[in-house]
Amino acid sequence: MHRYNHIEKLLFCSTLLNEKKLHRKLEGKTILITGASSGIGKELAFVLKDINAHLILVARREEQLLLIKKEIEQSSAKVSVFSADLREIAEMDNLLHFLHRQPDGIDIIVSNAGLSINRSIEKSLERYHDYTRTMAINYFAPVQLLLSTIPLLEKNKGQIINVSTINALLLPIPFWAAYQASKSAFDTWFRSAAPELNGKGISTTSIYLPLVKTPMIEPTAAYRNTPAMSPVHVANIIAKSMYTKNKIYKPWWLFIGQIGSLIGRRILEKILPRLLLKRGLNK
Numbered sequence: 139m140h141r142y143n144h145i146e147k148l149l150f151c152s153t154l155l156n157e158k159k160l161h162r163k164l165e166g167k168t169i170l171i172t173g174a175s176s177g178i179g180k181e182l183a184f185v186l187k188d189i190n191a192h193l194i195l196v197a198r199r200e201e202q203l204l205l206i207k208k209e210i211e212q213s214s215a216k217v218s219v220f221s222a223d224l225r226e227i228a229e230m231d232n233l234l235h236f237l238h239r240q241p242d243g244i245d246i247i248v249s250n251a252g253l254s255i256n257r258s259i260e261k262s263l264e265r266y267h268d269y270t271r272t273m274a275i276n277y278f279a280p281v282q283l284l285l286s287t288i289p290l291l292e293k294n295k296g297q298i299i300n301v302s303t304i305n306a307l308l309l310p311i312p313f314w315a316a317y318q319a320s321k322s323a324f325d326t327w328f329r330s331a332a333p334e335l336n337g338k339g340i341s342t343t344s345i346y347l348p349l350v351k352t353p354m355i356e357p358t359a360a361y362r363n364t365p366a367m368s369p370v371h372v373a374n375i376i377a378k379s380m381y382t383k384n385k386i387y388k389p390w391w392l393f394i395g396q397i398g399s400l401i402g403r404r405i406l407e408k409i410l411p412r413l414l415l416k417r418g419l420n421k
C-alpha cells in the first residue's frame with residue numbers, strides 16, 4: 139500500500155467515508171465498474187465489498203477479475219465478471235446485451251477503463267495507431283457504453299462517474315498528446331451531455347485526478363519519485379461521490395494551476411520549447 143509522505147499528505151487531504159450513508163445509498167444497487175482488473179477500479183470494487191450490492195466488473199483480463207470476485211464474494215457484495223476489450227465492437231455489443239438483461243437495471247456506471255501513453259511527437263511519427271487506440275478506449279468506448287445505457291440509468295435515476303484527469307482542466311503538456319487529447323475529448327463530451335442527463339434525473343460526477351500510484355504510471359521513470367495519490371484514497375473519493383452526488387472532485391490546489399493556465403499560456407508557450415531544447419528532450 140502506498141503511504142503518503144509529508145508533501146503528499148498536504149496535497150491530498152484525507153477523505154472521510156461515511157460507511158453508514160454509503161451502505162444505505164447503495165444497498166440493492168447494481169454498479170458497473172469498467173477497468174476493474176487493476177489500479178483504481180480494482181480498489182473501488184474492494185471498497186464496496188461489504189455492501190449488499192451487485193458489482194459488475196469489466197476489463198480484458200478475466201483471470202484478474204475472477205480473483206477479485208473470489209475475494210469480494212467472501213464479503214457481502216455479489217459480483218459479476220464480464221471480460222471484454224471495450225474497443226472491439228462485438229465485445230462491447232455483448233456487454234451491452236448483458237447490461238440490458240439485468241433484472242434490476244443499472245444504477246451507477248463508473249467509467250474508469252483507460253490507457254495512457256507517454257511519447258514525444260518525434261517518436262510518434264510512425265505511430266498513428268497510438269492515437270486511434272487511446273481514442274478507442276478513452277473516448278469512443280465510454281461514449282458507446284453510455285449512449286446505450288442512458289435509458290437504463292434514467293429509469294433508475296442513476297449516476298455516471300467519469301474518472302478523469304486534472305490535465306483536462308489545465309494547459310496540455312508535451313509528450314502526452316495522445317492521452318490528453320482522448321481524455322479531454324471524453325471530458326468535453328461528458329460535460330456537454332451532463333445538463334441533458336441531469337434533466338433526465340441522472341446524476342453526473344467528474345473526478346479530476348492528479349498522478350495516482352497504479353500500474354498505469356509504472357512505465358514512466360520520471361514519476362517514480364513524484365507525489366502521487368494512492369488508488370485506495372481515490373477509490374474512497376469515488377465511493378463518497380456515490381452518496382454526495384457531487385458534480386466534481388478536484389484536488390484543492392488545482393485552482394492555482396487553472397489560473398496559471400489561463401494567464402500564463404503565452405509565457406509557457408514561449409518557455410517550453412526552449413526548455414525542451416536545452417534539456418535535449420525533443421527526441
Ligand SMILES: NC(=O)c1ccc[n+]([C@@H]2O[C@H](COP(=O)([O-])OP(=O)(O)OC[C@H]3O[C@@H](n4cnc5c(N)ncnc54)[C@H](OP(=O)(O)O)[C@@H]3O)[C@@H](O)[C@H]2O)c1
Nearest residue numbers: 173175176177178197198199223224251252349350352354
Ligand atoms: N494513474 C494515474 O496517474 C491516473 C491519473 C489520472 C486519471 N487516471 C485515470 O484513471 C483510470 C484508471 O486508471 P489506473 O490508474 O487505475 O490504471 P490501470 O491500473 O492501468 O487500470 C486501467 C484499467 O483499464 C482497463 N482497460 C484498459 N484497456 C482496456 C480495454 N481496451 N478494454 C477494457 N478494459 C481496459 C485495464 O484492464 P485490462 O488491462 O485487464 O483490460 C485496467 O483494469 C483511467 O481512466 C486513467 O486515465 C489515472
